[in-house]
Amino acid sequence: MKAFDFLSRFLTGDTRAERRDAAPVEPILPFFTDMHVGTHQAENLSTVLACVNAISGSIAALDTYVYRRDPAGRTEAPSHPAARLLRRPNDRQTGPDWMEWTLASVLLHGNAVSVIEWDGAGRPASLTPIPWPCVGITRLPSGRLRYDVMTWDGKPRSYFPEDIFHLRDRSDDGVIGRSRISRAREVLAGARALQDYSLSMWRNQAVPSGVITLLDSKSRPDPATMAAVKAEFKSRMSGPRNAREVMFLGGGMQWQGMSLSPEDAEALDSRKYSVAELCRIYGVPPPIVQDYSNNTFTNAAQASLWFAQNTLMPWVRKIEAEFARSIFGQGSPFELVIDMSSLMRGDYASRWQSYGIAVQNSILTVDEIREQEGYNPRKEGADATV
Structure with a gap:
């Protein structure tokens, strides 16, 4: 089958050519919807872009570990294939790149899909991200799901859930995540309308900074005189070098300044409120996206x-749970842990105060605290206090 034919089925939602069973199959969602366009429009709003970057970038910067659990506790397993996968998921991306892409995709589209490639021993070898518009999900007569994807090499392929890493936002059917952009269309539409209005106002405005009027409304200068006044005024008063120059008008002329209308000023001020609304959609505090209007x-x-x-x-818990399902498998003693301790430590003084309490109550050792802070273990014979 030609790649173009498969792509046309993605665009139309037609899955007939991929059916493997005689019985009809049930497509869960068309391969391509108008939401793909909506995501690009949404990212043109600086607040949406900042929220997506803040969440995806913050999680991508966190350390990830693979642990093995047993009755005695848990031990780190840095040589596990999944640990290597987190450092280099594929030939094109590093671990943080893949994590950032995954979070950005799920925040904008509601879903993030990566194909899991396995080696000959059944160990995970790579995670290849697939753009959500190139993914179609079909429920087979047996009840199983099938993922039909257009891979980076332009070839259509089908996978079952055990070969797919699928991170989803809150779902309405338990299969497909629904993007927050689609859930809050009117909020984003209002923010976009305000932005478009502001851009149009500055691009298309025909409002001068002021006008020159004649004190004697009955007399009107000839066109040549008006052209000469206009040229002289422009040469002497416009441009940064002539800013705040003293202006003298003769011939019964008077200068009258003009400013923005109250309606236009109110529209511009309303854009500030759209920042808070968009932050609510993604659950991001306004100071995180550099809105300090109500900050102390x-x-x-x-x-x-x-x-x-x-x-x-x-989101961290969702990623860990999806790794447990798709990478480790049911019943596996291994688990993924995304370390958020660096974000939970608080300020410098309170952090070290809490460490002192932890040592006094035998909750942590000095070496464990030094490891969290990025220090080497203490030397033998050193004082065991923080």
Whole structure:
């Protein structure tokens, strides 16, 4: 089958050519919807772009570990294939690149899909990201799901869930995640309308900064005189070098300044409120996206902690759970842990105060604390206090 034919089926949602069973199959979602266009329009809003970058970039910067659990506790397994996969998921991306792509895709499209390639021993060898518009999901008569994808080499392929890493936003059917852009279309439409209005106002405005009027409304100068006045005024008063120059008008002329209308000024001011609305969609505190209009020095640190606990942690748990399903498999003693301790430590003084309490109550050792802070283990014979 030609790649062009498969792509046309992606665009139309036609899955008939890929059916493997005589019985009809049920397509879960058309391969391509208008949401692909909507995501590009949404990212033109700086607040949406900042929210997506803040969440995806923050999680991509966190350290990831693979642990093996047993009755005695858990031990790190740095040589596990999944640990190597997290450092280099494929030939084109590093671990942070893949993590950032995955989070950005799920935040914009509601879904992020990567194909899992296995080696001859059944170990995960690579994670290849697939853009969501190039993915179609079909429910087979047996009840199983089939992922039909257009891979990077332009070839159509089909996979079953055990070969797919699928991170999804909140779903309405348990299969397809629904993007927040589609859930809050009117909010984004309002923000876009305000942005488009502001751009149009500056691009197409025909409002001068002022006008020159004649004190004697009955007398009107000839066109040549008007052209000469206009040229002289422009040469002497316009441009940065002539800013704040003193202006003298003769011949019964008077200068009258003009400003923005109250309606236009109100429309521009309304854009500030759209920032808070868009932040609510993604659960990001406004200070995280550089909106400090209602910020103080005392609540900036609290906003960062709130961001880590209420925005990042749910996504971290989803990623860990999806790794447990797709990479490790049911019943595996291994698990993925994304370390968020660096975001939960708080300020410098309170962090070390809490460490002191942890040592006094035998919750942590000095070496464990030094490891968290990035120091080498203490030397033999050193004082065992923090």
